[in-house]
Amino acid sequence: xSKPNSPTRRGFxxxxxxxxxAITTAALAIPGVLYLWPxxxxxxxxxxxxxxxxxxxxxxxxTVQVGSLAVIVVKQRSGFCAFSAVCTxxxxxxxxxTGKKQFxxxxxxxxxxxxxxVVSGPPPAPLVEVSVKEVGDKIFVSTA
Amino acid sequence: MSVIKKxxxxxxxxxxxxxxxxxxxxxxxxxxxxxxxxFHVFGSLSLLLFxxxxxxxxxxxxxxxxxxxEAHKSIQYITGEVQFGWLxxxxxxxxxxxxxxxxxxxxxxxxxxxxxKKPRELTWVTGVVLFVVxxxxxxxxxxxxxxxxxxxxxxxxxxxANKVPxxxxxxxxxxxxxEAVTGETLSRFFVVHVIILPWILTGMIGIHLVLMRVxxxxxxxxxxxxxxxxxxxxxPFFPVHVAKEGAVAILLLAVLVTLSVVSPWEIxxxxxxLSTPAHIKPEWYFLPSYQLLKYFEGPYxxxxxxxxxxxxxxxxxxxxxxxxxxxxxxxxxxxxVAFGLxxxxxxxxxxxxxxxxxxxITLFGKAYHIDLLGKPHLIVPADSTDTPNxxxxxx
Ligand code: HEM
Ligand code: FES
Numbered sequence: 424x425s426k427p428n429s430p431t432r433r434g435f436x437x438x439x440x441x442x443x444x445a446i447t448t449a450a451l452a453i454p455g456v457l458y459l460w461p462x463x464x465x466x467x468x469x470x471x472x473x474x475x476x477x478x479x480x481x482x483x484x485x486t487v488q489v490g491s492l493a494v495i496v497v498k499q500r501s502g503f504c505a506f507s508a509v510c511t512x513x514x515x516x517x518x519x520x521t522g523k524k525q526f527x528x529x530x531x532x533x534x535x536x537x538x539x540x541v542v543s544g545p546p547p548a549p550l551v552e553v554s555v556k557e558v559g560d561k562i563f564v565s566t567a
Numbered sequence: 568m569s570v571i572k573k574x575x576x577x578x579x580x581x582x583x584x585x586x587x588x589x590x591x592x593x594x595x596x597x598x599x600x601x602x603x604x605x606f607h608v609f610g611s612l613s614l615l616l617f618x619x620x621x622x623x624x625x626x627x628x629x630x631x632x633x634x635x636x637e638a639h640k641s642i643q644y645i646t647g648e649v650q651f652g653w654l655x656x657x658x659x660x661x662x663x664x665x666x667x668x669x670x671x672x673x674x675x676x677x678x679x680x681x682x683x684k685k686p687r688e689l690t691w692v693t694g695v696v697l698f699v700v701x702x703x704x705x706x707x708x709x710x711x712x713x714x715x716x717x718x719x720x721x722x723x724x725x726x727x728a729n730k731v732p733x734x735x736x737x738x739x740x741x742x743x744x745x746e747a748v749t750g751e752t753l754s755r756f757f758v759v760h761v762i763i764l765p766w767i768l769t770g771m772i773g774i775h776l777v778l779m780r781v782x783x784x785x786x787x788x789x790x791x792x793x794x795x796x797x798x799x800x801x802x803p804f805f806p807v808h809v810a811k812e813g814a815v816a817i818l819l820l821a822v823l824v825t826l827s828v829v830s831p832w833e834i835x836x837x838x839x840x841l842s843t844p845a846h847i848k849p850e851w852y853f854l855p856s857y858q859l860l861k862y863f864e865g866p867y868x869x870x871x872x873x874x875x876x877x878x879x880x881x882x883x884x885x886x887x888x889x890x891x892x893x894x895x896x897x898x899x900x901x902x903x904v905a906f907g908l909x910x911x912x913x914x915x916x917x918x919x920x921x922x923x924x925x926x927x928i929t930l931f932g933k934a935y936h937i938d939l940l941g942k943p944h945l946i947v948p949a950d951s952t953d954t955p956n957x958x959x960x961x962x
Contacts, residue, residue: 514726
């Protein structure tokens with residue numbers, strides 16, 4: 424035990440055991456963490472037809488699901504426009520108020536104008552615009 | 568008689584039963600400080616509620632299905648078809664609220680009696696973890712019936728995670744199991760609610776109770792000046808304190824069943840991912856944070872708000888290390904007591920504002936609209952212009 428090189432050998436073995444344990448722990452933990460990370464579903468851009476869009480009157484709106492996003496489509500005098508219905512404040516879905524020509528959020532009384540800009544209330548940013556395409560007599564909305 | 572002897576003999580010949588018997592006996596009859604009384608039952612009240620939650624939770628699990636298609640229907644099945652299903656669901660839902668009340672009362676008691684001071688700092692710290700776990704139980708359990716209020720309260724709640732600096736959007740994605748609240752979120756919350764939290768809570772309660780026993784209950788003697796407790800002055804845990812706990816248990820059972828019958832929790836409409844209902848508010852124990860967050864808006868406001876809302880929890884966790892005074896008697900530590908009272912009042916005040924925000928109330932015969940930030944606006948009858956119209960027209 425009093426040999427000068429024995430502490431070094433001991434220290435080396437301790438180090439080896441600690442290093443192997445750390446590597447083994449990491450090898451077990453990393454797949455576990457990745458397993459918990461949500462797997463992307465669908466992904467990429469999504470395109471959805473707005474059912475019955477042609478029969479909508481001017482000023483009417485419709486909320487459709489595009490992937491995991493709720494999209495609100497409004498038929499205005501100038502044509503169709505679409506926004507993510509997700510309020511930029513805390514994620515409630517806005518509704519279109521035909522009379523006021525505004526998107527209203529039921530959660531904290533926010534209002535957005537017909538271009539999605541914040542008129543009043545707490546949201547920090549405008550509604551996110553979603554692209555609308557007319558193909559023949561069908562209307563499609565798509566998200567990037 | 569001889570059968571019992573035989574069984575005893577069986578164990579005696581296999582391990583030292585005397586040591587076990589001695590330990591159990593010592594713990595059961597342990598002497599508690601002479602002032603141990605009714606204020607000291609809130610801890611056991613919380614434990615009792617946890618046991619009740621575990622039993623009723625396991626019963627609910629037999630019929631509950633954690634998928635978006637089935638969750639709401641399975642709760643309807645439990646309350647409508649299963650014999651006494653309504654009772655167990657109600658006791659579980661009310662038990663959740665009462666458990667938070669129990670933990671809060673327990674914390675208030677230990678705070679004002681200075682019991683968190685040396686050598687019991689770690690007992691307090693494990694207690695704060697228990698409090699946070701209990702609240703998380705409430706948050707995850709709330710989503711499980713998959714109704715409109717739960718779905719949207721969870722959407723708003725997890726959206727707040729987005730405001731956490733740097734990792735916010737990842738955190739939110741991780742909590743939700745995707746971009747939005749979906750069946751993936753339900754699965755995650757379910758696993759956390761019925762497996763992960765119960766075991767964490769069980770382990771933490773174990774540590775908390777061992778620490779409590781090792782240090783015995785605190786007296787009002789100042790830190791470092793405690794006299795050893797003379798057995799003849801102490802109160803035996805069994806039967807004296809246990810009797811008080813028994814009385815509390817019976818009272819609790821009565822309160823749980825009464826609330827379940829008189830004021831049952833509704834099942835609500837099934838979740839609809841395409842329509843947010845009006846008046847989404849969190850459960851009462853989240854109202855103070857919910858209201859406080861509203862005062863911090865804008866690009867930096869949100870981050871500041873999150874930091875300010877986590878501050879109380881950090882303060883709770885570190886409190887025994889911040890307050891190093893030796894006195895325990897409330898009268899001898901006016902600053903800590905004043906601070907505690909102020910924090911309590913502030914929480915109640917914010918909670919009340921949160922509860923009444925965006926509603927109309929009548930006070931002394933006059934109607935007011937309470938706005939988002941809790942400011943009252945007098946409602947002038949007829950052609951009033953200053954009342955915001957919060958009703959969204961349906962399209
Ligand atoms: C320890 C074991 C527990 C298990 C196995 C369990 C299991 C469950 C299950 C299956 C549900 C869905 C049924 C329902 O919604 O009524 C549920 C709901 C719920 N749980 Fe738990 N739970 C446990 C503990 C707790 C604790 C400690 C709390 C809170 C302090 C809690 C709070 C809630 C809440 C608020 C609901 C929603 C109640 C409702 O609206 O019906 N649970 N739990
Ligand atoms: S979520 Fe829309 S205003 Fe708060």
